[in-house]
Amino acid sequence: MAENRYELNKELAQMLKGGVIMDVTTPEQARIAQEAGACAVMALERIPADIRAAGGVSRMSDPKMIKGIQEAVTIPVMAKCRIGHFVEAQILEAIEIDYIDESEVLSPADDVFHIDKTKFQVPFVCGAKDLGEALRRINEGASMIRTKGEPGTGDVVQAVRHMRKMNQEIARLVSMREDELFQAAKELQVPYELVLYVHENGKLPVVNFAAGGVATPADAALMMQLGAEGVFVGSGIFKSGDPAKRASAIVKAVTNYTDAKMIAELSEDLGEAMVGINEQEISLLMAERGK
Amino acid sequence: MKIQNSHIGVLAVQGAFIEHEHMLQSLGVETFEIRQKKDLNQPMDGLILPGGESTVMGKLLWELGMMDTIREKIESGLPVFGTCAGLILLAEKIADEETSHIATMPVKVRRNAYGRQLGSFHGEADMKGIGCIPMTFIRAPYIESCENGVEVLAEVDGRIVAARYKNQLGIAFHPEVTKDTRVHEYFLKMVRKIQQKDLLNQESA
Numbered sequence: 214m215a216e217n218r219y220e221l222n223k224e225l226a227q228m229l230k231g232g233v234i235m236d237v238t239t240p241e242q243a244r245i246a247q248e249a250g251a252c253a254v255m256a257l258e259r260i261p262a263d264i265r266a267a268g269g270v271s272r273m274s275d276p277k278m279i280k281g282i283q284e285a286v287t288i289p290v291m292a293k294c295r296i297g298h299f300v301e302a303q304i305l306e307a308i309e310i311d312y313i314d315e316s317e318v319l320s321p322a323d324d325v326f327h328i329d330k331t332k333f334q335v336p337f338v339c340g341a342k343d344l345g346e347a348l349r350r351i352n353e354g355a356s357m358i359r360t361k362g363e364p365g366t367g368d369v370v371q372a373v374r375h376m377r378k379m380n381q382e383i384a385r386l387v388s389m390r391e392d393e394l395f396q397a398a399k400e401l402q403v404p405y406e407l408v409l410y411v412h413e414n415g416k417l418p419v420v421n422f423a424a425g426g427v428a429t430p431a432d433a434a435l436m437m438q439l440g441a442e443g444v445f446v447g448s449g450i451f452k453s454g455d456p457a458k459r460a461s462a463i464v465k466a467v468t469n470y471t472d473a474k475m476i477a478e479l480s481e482d483l484g485e486a487m488v489g490i491n492e493q494e495i496s497l498l499m500a501e502r503g504k
Numbered sequence: 505m506k507i508q509n510s511h512i513g514v515l516a517v518q519g520a521f522i523e524h525e526h527m528l529q530s531l532g533v534e535t536f537e538i539r540q541k542k543d544l545n546q547p548m549d550g551l552i553l554p555g556g557e558s559t560v561m562g563k564l565l566w567e568l569g570m571m572d573t574i575r576e577k578i579e580s581g582l583p584v585f586g587t588c589a590g591l592i593l594l595a596e597k598i599a600d601e602e603t604s605h606i607a608t609m610p611v612k613v614r615r616n617a618y619g620r621q622l623g624s625f626h627g628e629a630d631m632k633g634i635g636c637i638p639m640t641f642i643r644a645p646y647i648e649s650c651e652n653g654v655e656v657l658a659e660v661d662g663r664i665v666a667a668r669y670k671n672q673l674g675i676a677f678h679p680e681v682t683k684d685t686r687v688h689e690y691f692l693k694m695v696r697k698i699q700q701k702d703l704l705n706q707e708s709a
Contacts, residue, residue: 221624224642224681228555228588231518250564252518252557287615288557289643311621311643334622461567468517468564469539 222336222356225289225311226420229253229357229443233433233464234422236260236447238278240285246450249460253289253312255445256282261318261365262448262487265497270320273301276308283308291338296503297323299332306335312357313337315350317502318364318447327503330354340424342375342500344382344411348403349504351419358417360441361500362425365448367489369426369435371500376423376439386411425500428453428486430466430479437470454484510549510695513538517564519556519589523680527688528552541569550583550695553590553606555642555678558615561589562605571606578608583671583698585691591674592645599648609672610651617646617663617676631658631666634686639665639677646676671698 232252237243243254258274259267273294283290289311294301296315301322305313315328317340330337331354340361341347347358360379362372386397386408398408410418423436424445433444444467450460462479469475492498512528514521516537525535536546551574553561565571578584578594586594586609593605597612618624624642631637632655639660647664650656658666658675666675673694679687 217626221626221640221642222621224640224678225621225624227520227523227681228557228642230520230522230556231516232557232560247559248563250560252560283620288559289621306622309620309622336621464560465564465567468568472540475540 218334219331219354219356223419225336226338226357229289229422230420231468232443233460233467234291234443234445235450235460236445237282237451240281242451242456243282243285243290245457246460247286247288249457250464251288251460252443253291254282254286255291255293255314255447257293260448260451261499262367262452263365264318265365265490265495272319273298273304276304279305279310280308283310293319294328295319295322297321297326297328299328302328302333302337306333310335315339315355315503317361317499321502327353338422340500340503341379342371343378344386345401345403346504347379347417347421348401348407348411351417352403352407355419357420357422359422359424359445362423362427363492363495364425364499366426366492366495367428367449367452367487368491369428369432370492372423372425372427372436373439375425375500376436376441379421380440383411383415383417387415427463428489429483430462430476433463434466434470434476437467443467449487452487454486459483459486509534510692510699511536511547512550512552512695513543513546513548514552515554515561515590517568518560519554520678520680521552521554521556524552524554524587524688527680527685531685531688531692533692538570539568541573544570544573544577548577548582549699550585550691551577552691553584553586553593554680555588555590558589558592558605561593565593565605575606575608578606578672581671581698581702583673583691583695584608585673585694587675587678587680588642588644591647591676594672594674595647609654609667609669609674611647611654611667611669611674612649613645613676614648615645616643618644627660629658629660629665631687631690633657634690637679637686638682638684640679640681641665641677644676647674
């Protein structure tokens, strides 16, 4: 992958900032998401809550279904491939997807190696629950990071935990003496140059979104106040009572994430939120996939 | 009349607005973010519409009650600079779409004119009044046609990628993600000129 292409891919993520990326399973849902103000959609056959409920092996979606969504909207379309499944990624690149999510929501295809994302022209976003994971994915060629959270639960606790952890670790790197960074690179299992970048800039070298468990405008604003540059909402929208209204409210809450009065108004009459599952009640922790 | 320091508002409802703020701040200009209607009450000498998703920004401009005020301000001479999605917001017409957004600039743009992300590219070309500049096109639009009074400032492969109409500057690429500050300086010159000739400009508008 040429340096130039990686820059362009990081720059697309910059254009998505301050926005909400929504999971959709049909062209109709994609249109609803776009009309509600999604800055991109994630095309997948089943939303995480249903993947969780159905169990079994979960794979990349049917390319035909993804193409249907590409035709339905003008905003960027993302799709997921399994961790380590570089052929699924090749297929997604062949249908000119705008972003590939190498995602722990699907069943991992490789329990050791992630995809060498530097071999691709299209951009990748990857999940991370701490700074080490984030920088390792970036080193492999990811041009955008999101917290893993815990997909399909409607429980925001893990996204909060991952975002706080990442921020704490970034702050720690910033406060280090330069001669301590070599050891930090060793501990994080990443190249020194990436550690130096974080030390000097106080942030990841790519855009960082929140994901996994966001269900309400308040959840989205919470993640923004914790430092997320935008939000993915998966099951939270189309598993709720009034998807269009909830989606639109989450979009506005992300734009005005410090205005409690506005978020209070946005939170009124949204109908039923998705049924949440607490982290203690689930047996499968997707966030533990891919480290 | 003494010219005050310029205060530039940056539309911050979605997209790459921080990049614009950093670039303007590096040029010593004061900026403020526009996220909701009350932010428009501040004194504003110029407005930046950043890159991002035009559908999102257009919708939020309406729903947060800012569309009419912004349109009126531009029509009464407020200097405005739109990049990529910002250009789409300004365009009077959008190819293959029935609706437009702020619609104060008499040009027709085509969205996603270079295709999906695989069609995004870096290039360089001459921009009138500036010289050769780096250009970053991300799922970019171009200007398909202009009406009278619109000055074409740059073309790439025969497509119009930068144009000016009176107080409005619209470009299809993203100088805010490069280190080259010249397009922003060009806009700031527009702002200062319009600050100087405020009355004159209102007469010709």
